[in-house]
Each structure stands twice: as C-alpha cells, then as structure tokens.
Amino acid sequence: MENQVSFKEVKACPERYVLAISDTLNVLTGKWKLPIIGTxxxxxxxxxxxxxxxxxxxxxxxxxxxxxxxxxxxIKRVVPDSVPVAAEYELTDSGRNLKEVLDRMLQWGIQHRDWVNASI
Amino acid sequence: MENQVSFKEVKACPERYVLAISDTLNVLTGKWKLPIIGTxxxxxxxxxxxxxxxxxxxxxxxxxxxxxxxxxxxIKRVVPDSVPVAAEYELTDSGRNLKEVLDRMLQWGIQHRDWVNASI
DNA sequence: AGCTGTGCTATACTTTTGTATACCTTGGTA
DNA sequence: TACCAAGGTATACAAAAGTATAGCACAGCT
Known part of the structure; x- marks a missing residue:
C-alpha cells in the first residue's frame, strides 16, 4: 500500500520518474549483466x-x-565454510523480482520485431 | 495468439531469450534515449x-x-510541408507500447530502493 | 543585402566500457 | 615437495559512448 502511494508520487514527477527507471536500467546494462542474471x-x-x-x-x-x-x-555471494573454498552466487529476492521486468521486456521485444517486420 | 506461441518458444531458448530482451534494452540505454522517449x-x-x-x-x-x-x-519524423520548415517527432505505436515496460521498470526501481534501504 | 531563428552536421577530443594477458593464493593430490 | 584446480586480482590496451565547439542551409523579415 505504501508502494502504491510512492508509485503515484513518482509518476507525477518527471525527474524522479526517469531516476527510478534509470536505477533499473543500470543494473541491467552492459554486455554481461543480463547473461549472468539469466543464468x-x-x-x-x-x-x-x-x-x-x-x-x-x-x-x-x-x-x-x-x-x-x-x-x-x-546477487549475494555465499561462502559455505568447511568446504575447501567454494563461493556460490545466487540472486537476492530483489534480483529474482527482476523476472517480471524481464518478461515485459521480452514481450515488447518480440512484439516490436513482429511490428517492424510487418511494416516493411 | 500468435504472440503467445512465440513468447513461449522464445522463453524455452536461452539465447533467443537474451536476444529479445537485449533488443528492448538497446532502445533504452545510453544517457539520452530515456529522457527523449519520456518527453x-x-x-x-x-x-x-x-x-x-x-x-x-x-x-x-x-x-x-x-x-x-x-x-x-x-519515433517517426514528420515534416508537414507548407509550413516554413518544422520537423516534428512523435512516438510510433511500438514506441508508445514501451510505456508498459517502463512502468514495470519504475515499479521495480522503487521497490528495490525500498528493499535496499530496509536491509541496512 | 544582411540579420535572425530553426534544424541540423562535422570534427576533434575525453571518458567510460570492455578485453587480453599475466599472475597470485589457498587447499588438496601424487 | 611439486603440481594442479578453483577462485580470483593487476596491468595495460582498444573500442565505444559521450562532449565541446564550430559552422552550415534555408526561410522570413527589414
């Protein structure tokens, strides 16, 4: 419920709007972050x-x-001791929540490609 | 309905999955594209x-x-003739569809920020 | 003819991002 | 003891992204 409030608040302010989206964009951009998160x-x-x-x-x-x-x-880095030395990497809750974002992006990507092909 | 099919198809293939998302990412990244689309x-x-x-x-x-x-x-560039020389830029249908993607990203951005602050 | 506003383009430069190559440490294993 | 694999770090370099600065073409106005 708190989120609903700040969601509306932010949408009303262009600068905070762009900022919040940039936050998301920044954790995804670059050549390697998406493959790493994906795997x-x-x-x-x-x-x-x-x-x-x-x-x-x-x-x-x-x-x-x-x-x-x-x-x-x-992601979080977990080093289970006792074992020789085996660092493990796993997504945090927030990292897993990116799934919904990525699914939307996937959907748009496919749709856009269809749309572009259709209009040639 | 066609989309539903290719959506599932693509999700089943890691490479196409990353590719379709990258398509979306590429139209959004860089310092200026988001502000331009936003405006x-x-x-x-x-x-x-x-x-x-x-x-x-x-x-x-x-x-x-x-x-x-x-x-x-x-976006599309429209030059209404008759007028001196006034190019206009507007979003295409596909461009406008980005709104749903951006809203999801906005939501995650806010949520993630809350989550990070809460866990300090 | 000369000045102004809109809508750009060109060039050279700096900063950021990505890459190649080599090397270090820690704990097994032969 | 020497060597090997996992899990990295350090350094130097190349490529891509972003920036500053200048200027041009066209139309309209005076």
Whole structure:
C-alpha cells in the first residue's frame, strides 16, 4: 500500500520518474549483466560454472560484474565454510523480482520485431 | 495468439531469450534515449522543443539519438510541408507500447530502493 | 543585402566500457 | 615437495559512448 502511494508520487514527477527507471536500467546494462542474471535464474552457481556457462567471458570481467551486482543488491555471494573454498552466487529476492521486468521486456521485444517486420 | 506461441518458444531458448530482451534494452540505454522517449510520451515535439526540455543536451547528440530512435522504429519524423520548415517527432505505436515496460521498470526501481534501504 | 531563428552536421577530443594477458593464493593430490 | 584446480586480482590496451565547439542551409523579415 505504501508502494502504491510512492508509485503515484513518482509518476507525477518527471525527474524522479526517469531516476527510478534509470536505477533499473543500470543494473541491467552492459554486455554481461543480463547473461549472468539469466543464468542465475535457473539456480545458484559457482564462479567456474558461471564462467563456463557464458561464452567468451574472462575471469577479470566476471569478477568485476559479480562485485557490481553484489553491491547493487542483485546477487549475494555465499561462502559455505568447511568446504575447501567454494563461493556460490545466487540472486537476492530483489534480483529474482527482476523476472517480471524481464518478461515485459521480452514481450515488447518480440512484439516490436513482429511490428517492424510487418511494416516493411 | 500468435504472440503467445512465440513468447513461449522464445522463453524455452536461452539465447533467443537474451536476444529479445537485449533488443528492448538497446532502445533504452545510453544517457539520452530515456529522457527523449519520456518527453515524447506527453505529445509530439519539434527539435528545439525537445532540446529545451532536456537540460544539457547538445544538438549533435540530439540529432544522433533521434536518428537512431527513428531507424529503430521508436519515433517517426514528420515534416508537414507548407509550413516554413518544422520537423516534428512523435512516438510510433511500438514506441508508445514501451510505456508498459517502463512502468514495470519504475515499479521495480522503487521497490528495490525500498528493499535496499530496509536491509541496512 | 544582411540579420535572425530553426534544424541540423562535422570534427576533434575525453571518458567510460570492455578485453587480453599475466599472475597470485589457498587447499588438496601424487 | 611439486603440481594442479578453483577462485580470483593487476596491468595495460582498444573500442565505444559521450562532449565541446564550430559552422552550415534555408526561410522570413527589414
């Protein structure tokens, strides 16, 4: 209910509107964030697993992107002790909530492609 | 109904899934596309109007961004003849459909911000 | 003919983003 | 003890995105 209020409030203010959307855009843009989030939707994974899942990503980039996604609260890094040393990465609640956003984007993407093709 | 089919199809294929979302992401990213689309939601506008609506944008950028948005089928450039020379830019149907995507992104952005603040 | 406003384009530059390559540490394993 | 795999970091470099500055074409007005 609180959200409903601030949702309307923000929509009434162009600057806050653009800002809130930019927040969302920023956690998704760049070449690698989407593939990383996408692969973690299925289940949590370890560094090497993610690396092997995403063609051509180097450890340097992956390391940097994971750190960014972590500080943005999209994923969390879990190190179960006892085990040799096996860091695991998984989506946070908020990260999982991106699914609805991505589904909308997917829908628009397909629809737009159809629309463009139809109007040639 | 056709859409429902391809929607499911695409969701089943990770590569096409990422691709369709990237399509959407690409029309939104960069520093200026969102403000431009945002300002055109209210109504169609001319070059100078857009420029005056968006602080610090230079004609060079605006020109480039408008051309990109046009080739991507998000806006259309209309030159009503008879008038001296007054180009007008307005959203296409597909451009207007972005509203639903942006609303979802807005919602997530606000929600995520609340969530982050709550967990400090 | 000269000045003004609209609607741009061109060029060179800076900043940000992405990439390649090499290397380090920690705990097994032979 | 030497070597290997997992999980990274560091450094230098290349490519893409963004910016500043200048200027041009056309129409209308005086």
């Amino acid at each position: 973690l939707f299925y289940n949590k994974k370890r560094f090497e697993e993610i690396k092997n899942n995403i063609p051509r990503i180097t450890p340097g980039i992956l390391s940097k992107e994971l750190r960014e996604l972590e500080t943005n609260g999209i | 055109l939601f209210y109504n169609k506008k001319r070059f100078e109007e857009i420029k005056n609506n968006i602080p610090r944008i230079t004609p060079g950028i605006l020109s480039k961004e408008l051309r990109e948005l046009e080739t991507n089928g998000i």
